[in-house]
Every structure is written in C-alpha cells, then in structure tokens.
Amino acid sequence: MFADGVMAIAITLLVLEIHVPQVEAGQSLARALAHQWPSYVAYVTSFLTIGIVWVNHHRMFKLISRSNHTFLMINIAFLMVIAFMPFPTALVASYVRQRHEVRTAALFYGGTMILLALMFNAVWTYASRGHRLLVDGLDPESIRRGTASYRKGPVIYAAITLIALVNPYVSLALFVVLAAYWLLPSSGPG
Amino acid sequence: MFADGVMAIAITLLVLEIHVPQVEAGQSLARALAHQWPSYVAYVTSFLTIGIVWVNHHRMFKLISRSNHTFLMINIAFLMVIAFMPFPTALVASYVRQRHEVRTAALFYGGTMILLALMFNAVWTYASRGHRLLVDGLDPESIRRGTASYRKGPVIYAAITLIALVNPYVSLALFVVLAAYWLLPSSGPG
Amino acid sequence: MFADGVMAIAITLLVLEIHVPQVEAGQSLARALAHQWPSYVAYVTSFLTIGIVWVNHHRMFKLISRSNHTFLMINIAFLMVIAFMPFPTALVASYVRQRHEVRTAALFYGGTMILLALMFNAVWTYASRGHRLLVDGLDPESIRRGTASYRKGPVIYAAITLIALVNPYVSLALFVVLAAYWLLPSSGPG
Amino acid sequence: MFADGVMAIAITLLVLEIHVPQVEAGQSLARALAHQWPSYVAYVTSFLTIGIVWVNHHRMFKLISRSNHTFLMINIAFLMVIAFMPFPTALVASYVRQRHEVRTAALFYGGTMILLALMFNAVWTYASRGHRLLVDGLDPESIRRGTASYRKGPVIYAAITLIALVNPYVSLALFVVLAAYWLLPSSGPG
Numbered sequence: 001m002f003a004d005g006v007m008a009i010a011i012t013l014l015v016l017e018i019h020v021p022q023v024e025a026g027q028s029l030a031r032a033l034a035h036q037w038p039s040y041v042a043y044v045t046s047f048l049t050i051g052i053v054w055v056n057h058h059r060m061f062k063l064i065s066r067s068n069h070t071f072l073m074i075n076i077a078f079l080m081v082i083a084f085m086p087f088p089t090a091l092v093a094s095y096v097r098q099r100h101e102v103r104t105a106a107l108f109y110g111g112t113m114i115l116l117a118l119m120f121n122a123v124w125t126y127a128s129r130g131h132r133l134l135v136d137g138l139d140p141e142s143i144r145r146g147t148a149s150y151r152k153g154p155v156i157y158a159a160i161t162l163i164a165l166v167n168p169y170v171s172l173a174l175f176v177v178l179a180a181y182w183l184l185p186s187s188g189p190g
Numbered sequence: 191m192f193a194d195g196v197m198a199i200a201i202t203l204l205v206l207e208i209h210v211p212q213v214e215a216g217q218s219l220a221r222a223l224a225h226q227w228p229s230y231v232a233y234v235t236s237f238l239t240i241g242i243v244w245v246n247h248h249r250m251f252k253l254i255s256r257s258n259h260t261f262l263m264i265n266i267a268f269l270m271v272i273a274f275m276p277f278p279t280a281l282v283a284s285y286v287r288q289r290h291e292v293r294t295a296a297l298f299y300g301g302t303m304i305l306l307a308l309m310f311n312a313v314w315t316y317a318s319r320g321h322r323l324l325v326d327g328l329d330p331e332s333i334r335r336g337t338a339s340y341r342k343g344p345v346i347y348a349a350i351t352l353i354a355l356v357n358p359y360v361s362l363a364l365f366v367v368l369a370a371y372w373l374l375p376s377s378g379p380g
Numbered sequence: 381m382f383a384d385g386v387m388a389i390a391i392t393l394l395v396l397e398i399h400v401p402q403v404e405a406g407q408s409l410a411r412a413l414a415h416q417w418p419s420y421v422a423y424v425t426s427f428l429t430i431g432i433v434w435v436n437h438h439r440m441f442k443l444i445s446r447s448n449h450t451f452l453m454i455n456i457a458f459l460m461v462i463a464f465m466p467f468p469t470a471l472v473a474s475y476v477r478q479r480h481e482v483r484t485a486a487l488f489y490g491g492t493m494i495l496l497a498l499m500f501n502a503v504w505t506y507a508s509r510g511h512r513l514l515v516d517g518l519d520p521e522s523i524r525r526g527t528a529s530y531r532k533g534p535v536i537y538a539a540i541t542l543i544a545l546v547n548p549y550v551s552l553a554l555f556v557v558l559a560a561y562w563l564l565p566s567s568g569p570g
Numbered sequence: 571m572f573a574d575g576v577m578a579i580a581i582t583l584l585v586l587e588i589h590v591p592q593v594e595a596g597q598s599l600a601r602a603l604a605h606q607w608p609s610y611v612a613y614v615t616s617f618l619t620i621g622i623v624w625v626n627h628h629r630m631f632k633l634i635s636r637s638n639h640t641f642l643m644i645n646i647a648f649l650m651v652i653a654f655m656p657f658p659t660a661l662v663a664s665y666v667r668q669r670h671e672v673r674t675a676a677l678f679y680g681g682t683m684i685l686l687a688l689m690f691n692a693v694w695t696y697a698s699r700g701h702r703l704l705v706d707g708l709d710p711e712s713i714r715r716g717t718a719s720y721r722k723g724p725v726i727y728a729a730i731t732l733i734a735l736v737n738p739y740v741s742l743a744l745f746v747v748l749a750a751y752w753l754l755p756s757s758g759p760g
Contacts, residue, residue, distance in 0.1 A: 001574060002574055002578055002624060002628075004192055005579070006578050008192055008196050008199060009195070009389075009578060009579055009582035010196075010582050010585075011269075011273065012199035012200050013199075013203075013272070013585070015200075015203070015273055015274055015276050015277055016203065016586070018277045020277070020284045028291075029285060029291040029295065030293040033281075042600075043270075046267065047266070047269075047270045047273070048270070050682065051269070054266075055262050055263075055266070058192075069625070072625050073622075073752070073753045076621035076622075076624075076753075077618075079621070080613075080614065080617045080618070081619070083581065083585055083615070084585055086585050087585055087588045087590070090217060091590050091603075094590045095593075095599060098593075098599075101593060101599040103588065104598075104599040104600045104603065105599065168358075174296055183263045183266075192384060194382055195385060195388075197382070198382055198386050198387070198389060199389055201459075202385075202386050202389035202393065202463045203389075203393075204463070205393070205463055205465075205466050205467055206396070208467045210427050210467070210470045210471050213475075213478075219475060219478075219481040219485065220484045223484065223488060229404070233460075233464070234460065237456070238456065241453075241456035241459070241460070242453075244382060244456075245449070245452050245456070306667075366560075373453045373456075373457065374453075381618045384572055384575060385575060387572070388576050388579060389575070389579055391576060391653065392579035392580050392653045393579075393583075394653070395583070395653055395654055395656050396583065396586070396656075400657070400660050400664045409668075409674040413661075423650075423654070426655070428646065428647075431649070431650070432643075432646075434646075435639070435642050435646070438572075563643045563647065564643075
C-alpha cells in the first residue's frame, strides 16, 4: 500500500517539471511550446518507466506472502530510487539541447535507471532466495523465470547507458524506445 | 487503487499553479487577487473535469472484473494524460489575457482534453470488446449504452476545440460550462 | 478513498509554501528563520484545520451507506475547496506583515473557510435529508445533533471573518485559536 | 490509511527540493551535479528517516485496535511534524556549505527530529497507558519493551542535536549514520 502510494505520487510529480514558457512580445507561444518537446518526451518516458515498474512490482508482490524488517528496508531503498526519478527526468529535459552537457545528463539518467533495476532485483532476490518470503506451493520453474527476467533489467540499462559515452542522443532515444516497447502486448518486465 | 491515487494527486496538484501575487507599494492586493481570476476558473474547470473522469472511471471499473498486461498498459497511458492536466491548465490561465496567444493555449488545452477522452474510450473499448474483461452476466444493452455515451466525449471536445480556431474565448467558456454542466444531477458521463 | 487521498495530499502540500530563506553575507539565518514565523503558524493552523475536517468527514461517512451521482458531485465540490487551502494559507503568510494588505488576506482566508464549512454542510444535508443515503436504523436524535453541530461551522467562520473588517490580526488569531481548540479532547466538530 | 498517505506524500515531496543546476557557458554540468551532493545526502537521510518512522508506525498500529477523538488529534499532530520534514531537509542542504550558518541549520533539523520522536512517543503513550486502545491479550512485557525502545528516540536525537553546538558537521554526519544504521537487519526502532 505504502509502495503504491509512493509510486503514484512520484509518477504524478513528473508534470511539475514541465514549465509554462514565458513568451515575450513578438515571440510565438506555439513555437515556445514546440521548442520544449524534450520535456514532453522526458515526461512520457519516465511516466511509462515508473508505470511498468509499478506493474512489475505489483505482479511480484502477488508471489510474496510474508515480510520482515530487512525486506521492508530493502523496499524503502527501492522506493527511494523511484521517488528520485523526477530529478534526472528534469535534468535530461533541461540539457538535451546543450551539446556539451547532454552526455552528463544522459549518464546521470542512465545511472539512476541502473540503480532502479538493481534495487528491483534486490527486492526479488531477498524475497525469493531459499523461498524466504514467497507464497507456498510456488512452481520453482516460474521463480527461476522471474529471476532470469528481472536480471536482464540492469544489463539492458547498463548497455544503453554506456552507449551515451559514444553518443548520448542514441542512448536517450533507446530509453524512449524501451519505454514504448513495454507498452506492447505481452512484452516481458524490466 | 493506483489509478485512484494518480487521479487524487493530479487533482490536488492543480492548486500549485495558483501563485501568491507579488504586490508592490501603492498597488492593491485585492485587485491583484481579482486580476488572476483566470487561475481560479482554470482550477475549478480542471478540478471538475478530473473529478468527473474519476467518477466515470470508477463506475466503469465496477463492470470490469479481470485484467491483463495490455489493459494495465492502456490504463497507464490514460493516467499519463490525466496527470498531465496541471500543465495545460496553467498554460491557459497564464495566456488567457494575451490576445495573440490565447488561441494557442486554448488549442493546447482542447488537444489534451481530446486525448483524455480518446484514452478513456481506449480503456473501455479494450475491456468491453468481445466481453473481454467484463463481469459475467452483464446486460449487452447496458454495454452498448456505455460505449455510445463514452464515444460522445471525443466528439464534444473536438467540437469545442475547433471553435477555438474561430474564437478561443468562446471555446474556453464552453469548457467551463461543460465542467459545470456535469455537476448537475443525472447528466451523463464525458 | 478518493476523498482521503485528496485530503492527505492537500495537507502535505502545505509545507511547499514554506521557503528556505536566502540569507546574504552579514545577515543571520537564525533571524531569517524566526522572521518567517507567520509561515509556520499558517502551516500549523491549516494543517490542523484540514486534519479536523478529515476526522469529521470520516465520522460522517460512517453514517452514510449509499451514494449517487449528485452526492459524488457534491463531494467533488467539497474536495475542490479542501485542495484549494494551500493557496489562502500561503497568501496570509505572505501578507501578514504588510499592514495595508493583511485585511485582504484575512478576508480571503476567511472566505475560503466559510466556503469549506458550507460545502461540508452541503455534503451532510444532501445525504441526511429524508434519510436519503444514511445507514439504516440510525437514531433521528443523533442525526439532528449532527446537523446542529455542523451548522455552527459557517456561522463561527463568518463571525471570525467579519472581525477582520475591524481588526484582521484579531481575526487571524481567532482562526489559530479555533484550530488549536479542536485539538482538545472531546470538543465538537467544525 | 490517512497516515500512510501523508507519509507516502511527504517522503515523495523530498525530491522537489533537489533542483536542476543552471550551468553557464564554460562551466561543467558534471561538476555542478557533484557540487550539490549535500542535496542528495539530505534526500537519502530524510527518506530513510521517514521510511523507518513509517515502518515503526505500522508496527505500532498492529497493537492498537481502538481509536477516539483525542487519539486522532495526537496522530494529526504527529503527521504535522512528518509532513514538515521537507523544509528542514532543504534548509540543511542549502546551508551545509556556509560555515557561519550550518550550525543554525543543523539545530533546526535536529529540533524537528526531536519533535518527531516526541510525537511518536505521544501516540504510543496515549494508546498504551492503562492498556487504553491496545488489542486484547497483549503481553505486558512486550508493551514495556516497546515503550522503552521508543523512549530512546528523543534522547538519541537530543544528544545528536546538542553536538551541533560544538560541531554541526559531526552532528549532521551522525544523523546520516543513524538513518543508514536503521537499514541494517534487526536494528531497533527510532
């Protein structure tokens, strides 16, 4: 419940990073609105990313029936990364046009995504190791498949982040594509 | 639950777009407060709009008993538009007095409303097509009536938005009137 | 549920109106923090006010077992006033020191409080009239007592607001006292 | 439920105090991001602190089965301190580098933490005194242990706050260490 609340709030705060443009006489509001397209793309990308994380988190928690102090603490650390997302989102939207700084912004965004995927794996690994907190009678094969699927997340995000070293625009475009890909029917979790 | 949270947050964030006016010596605070009436009207209009969408969403979900990955993704896309509402609301409030730019602001607001109505229809269409996710034993006639009623939304919003091309003030006034109209007893959903 | 969410968010957004003071060289941060005491008092007053409204709203809803379209719409209008509270709170905190403008700010705050109490009564009146939406087997005497108690709210707030015409500081102090009074054991609802 | 909502929102609002740095030509975004490390540390510290308070609050409420007006009011006062946390967090992050003002900021932060621990104790003391609101059949020994454990909170925070009089940096570092310490398995509540 608390986790649902934090994710719902983090996802909704993303819009606060989109600012009403201040247009001076002689300038066009339509152009100013079009000019800040990176803010809209960043909004959509981060919204879909948090959304898919929420769906996967929800799906994971259907398999978990118990809890303990350590597990709660790992979840709080995971939520801490989710709730941080509005900051790297705003960072990328602000610097995507500054050719000298876009790489830094992309690496920062990618680093946050890697951390998010690692924390997601930490939650699952702690709960599933030795069947610690899982519901009874769970098929070992489906646990293995879950683990394998979640493990792909940090690898994919690390690969996309590393691409920023070569070309930050390609890296950012891949983050957008990945978020859109998840929208497709029956694609796996991140 | 997650959807309820996002709507509750988006509706409450609307107030953050109303700023305390900075009054200099010799100016009147009362006048400054009165002068920013567009902010209050925009707040009320968007609040009622999100409120009615929430009521209709709630009503719709009473008819839905199942879920799947695609349906969750469509819902996230729908919430993405709801959570975006504070931005076009602030945009209209900021530019309603600038005669050269109010049309752009009205079209942007209207465009968001059309998108919202389309996403609302997408949620319903996916759930109801072939009785995919609906509760058992639902009257086909009531499904048809729901579909017909929801389909009116994008048409009405598109009509009001197009009016902005001729006169943006009439268009914005109609958005206000429409939101107020929904407050009336037993008027249909949007 | 939705109402709980909106009230929880509105109450938590109040802190965003307290700003970190910018202290220049030679100035004292301690003094700057002390100087913005009106922000803290406004925060506490509005927090307690929304808190007591939540408690009373919760208590009221224990007596209500049904709902309909009109009732939902009245509740949304009520929540619209609750969610507006951060604005008059920030307004009073900003202008309490400007002798020429504090009256306007106090009247605006008081006006919002009157509206809040009126909407609270509207929710109750609609639900209880002719026993429309109440739980079965409710004692008519306790309904009458509830109605009488809620009716006091707008009268008290109107009285305090009118005092601002004579002396806005007395009026604001009474709003603070009233909020603190509710903290006391077994004092009635507002 | 309301308490969960307020804590989820307060914890998520913390990120709004981290601002995208404005870098001018010739300056490095990477350096600017690194330079605002106090904001990240403050975010992590306050996030973990609210997180652990939530875990303890949740654990406490498993032992409480009844409620009354006074108890609700004490809880609202407790939530008022939780919801205030984003302000002292931003204050410390803003002034940690200004040697003349960091003491004031540390004392303000510490004072809020003491108040938080005191309110947490007030909630527990009211509920547990004379077994007032506790679930039936609770072991008196476990109540005593809970009380003793919660009582340590204000003492620890007061000690760390007083250290700020001698050296504010040591004091702030201890707040960070304490928050991290709680992450460890099976450490007690604050």
